Amino acid sequence: MASAPYLRSKHYTESKIYSGLMFLDLVPGGDNPSDLGTKQVRSTAEFKTKANVLSGKEPNLYVSAGVFKIQAAAAKDNSG
Numbered sequence: 001m002a003s004a005p006y007l008r009s010k011h012y013t014e015s016k017i018y019s020g021l022m023f024l025d026l027v028p029g030g031d032n033p034s035d036l037g038t039k040q041v042r043s044t045a046e047f048k049t050k051a052n053v054l055s056g057k058e059p060n061l062y063v064s065a066g067v068f069k070i071q072a073a074a075a076k077d078n079s080g
Contacts, residue, residue, distance in 0.1 A: 005023070023067070023070065025064045025066050025067060026064070027062050027064070030046075031061075031062035032050075032062070033050040033051075033053040033054045034054075035050065036050040036051060036054060044045070049067075
């Protein structure tokens with residue numbers, strides 16, 4: 001059985017997704033900086049790249065096809 005704090009976080013997140021305020025998407029492990037805290041890193045270069053993204057030194061994030069689609073729709077709505 002899940003703990004109360006976990007369920008609270010889960011329901012809060014789901015409510016934001018269903019209301020359209022939040023979008024979750026799959027990010028491949030090689031591009032996912034949060035993997036730094038949960039998985040073994042393969043190389044020093046990968047560690048440095050992910051650490052720089054997380055610290056904000058190099059804020060280059062993965063952009064999925066789903067995000068490009070949302071951006072295109074927003075640009076279309078704003079253009080006319």
